[in-house]
Amino acid sequence: MRPNERQPLVAIHGLSKYYVRGDQVIPVLLDLDLDVFEGEYVALMGPSGSGKSTLLNLIAGIDKPSAGEIRVGGVDIASLSDSDLALWRSMHVGFIFQFYNLMPVLTAFGNVELPLQLTGLSRAERRERVETALELVGLTDRATHLPNELSGGQQQRVAIARALITDPTLIVADEPTGDLDRVTAQEILGLLARLNDELGKTIIMVTHDPKAAEKARRLIHLEKGVLVG
Amino acid sequence: MAIPLGYIARNVLARRLTTALTAGGMALVVYVFASVLMLAAGLRQTLVSTGQDDNVVVIRRGSQTEVQSGIDRSQAGIIESLPDIAVAADGRRLISKEPVVLISLPKRSTGKPANVVIRGITTAGLDLRPQVRLVEGRMFRPGTSEVIVGRSIATGFSGTDLDETLRFASRDWIIVGVFDAGHTGFDSEIWGDAEQMLQAFRRTAFSSVIFKLADPGxxxxxxxxxxxxxxxxxxxxxEKQFYAEQSEALSRFISTLGTGISIIFSIGAVIGAAITMYASVASRTGEIGTLRALGFSRRAILLAFLVEALLLGLIGGIAGLAGASAMQALTISTTNFQTFAEIAFSFTLTPGIVAASLAFALTMGFIGGFLPALRAARMKIVDALRAA
Incomplete structure (x- = not known):
């Protein structure tokens, strides 16, 4: 999908993030500018401690910047209150985690349905959507299984279905293949690429794995809190 | 928006052993709490149901009980002349002048003596207590040293079986019947002819006069x-009010003592619930972070853990009530220190006790769960996810 150059989906200006430990101020991101356009598939790479996960967390609205501005879909998310930010996340962000982060007591169906509990959809509407999402990730026959009855790859597929279910503006993935073997990792990366190609989803992915990064359309390198290359 | 109840309930059920132990601790407290309330309610119900709505009890002013009271024959005669006394179908006026005396009999269970009420009645006295019916033997004959005993006396005291002889007031009294008074206070009494009792105990005054009003209004x-x-x-x-007042002191004592003990026990149960809930929060830090990331608010997290603690309390409450309700099969006998007489009564579960016990259990859950729930709600998403 062709990026819209005039109106970036994610617009970051002068973004800084510091952590304060006692008297010490630890800088993580330094005066960073970045635009991500709708329909892009971006891989954030960099060594450990470079600030890539922090940047992803800030874009996803689960952490607040020390300075600067982050606009996603035109909304200055840094200025939102805690509860407004929670509501914004529920509507605009789909999360994929390294260790899947599924609720162990809920079935695959229940896990995928979870974000829909925050919408006003009826039970029947939720069911229809969950069934579609599970079909998309090829897990229709595993709907009633608990996470511990699924393989790592299947669990990550459930997590991807969960990330998609609310049709979010943005999907953020933090090392989505970090806990998977090579073959399964390729399957998951293939699935993410499909989401980007066929459904036009904007994806920002943090990864250490160059093979995973290859699948992305755009590569961004971070080192010591600044963008390089 | 709230976190689905199914997720919360499954988390409670997923930790079966911890849930069972925590809810078990609360169940024990609820069991004690409900049992003492049931005991007090049983005593109250036994004594309140002893009285009839349209019966009137007359005792000497200032005396709390019949045993302390004295009404001489001239006073009784004045009462008897009241035009408001109901008349039976055969033309008899429904009034009974009754001496009430305490004697000591050995209890079957311990062999230790306890006070028992001896009541002298007339034929009208029986008409005034329609709940009383003979279940063994026959009625005593007026003018003889025959007595009938209440069911609780027959089962609770030695030497009170049918055809056995009791010795009191320097006479031998033969037991000719056993009566059932429908779980009222009369079940714990021995009845004989009023005039014979006055003579035997060398009394000149009755203890009380009971009559039925022709018009209760x-x-x-x-x-x-x-x-x-x-x-x-x-x-x-x-009569209903008279017996209700007799239950007040003992039932208040039982309720106060029992509630006090339960509250002390509940501190332990609340600490148990808090430890369980803190452990639950600690083991699910990653889940909390994920839920928050997905868009569930701090309030939703707080509510979810509170509901989880309340569920623990509810399970404990229901289990404790189930145990306590089994106590209804038991009848116990103790001295009512207002009348100084032994009285038998059962544990009685009332809707009020069910509501109070469940409220008590839920309160324990709420107090135990509040701080852990607050801790869960206050977690930073990034920190919680890092702990996953």
């Missing part, structure tokens, strides 16, 4: 007539 007028009569120093009460 005339109670206030009758009370005013008797209490303002300068020849009388008497107190007039509805």
């Amino acid at each position: 005339r109670f206030d007028a009758v009370k005013a007539t008797l209490e303002t009569d300068p020849r009388l120093t008497l107190e007039v009460k509805r």
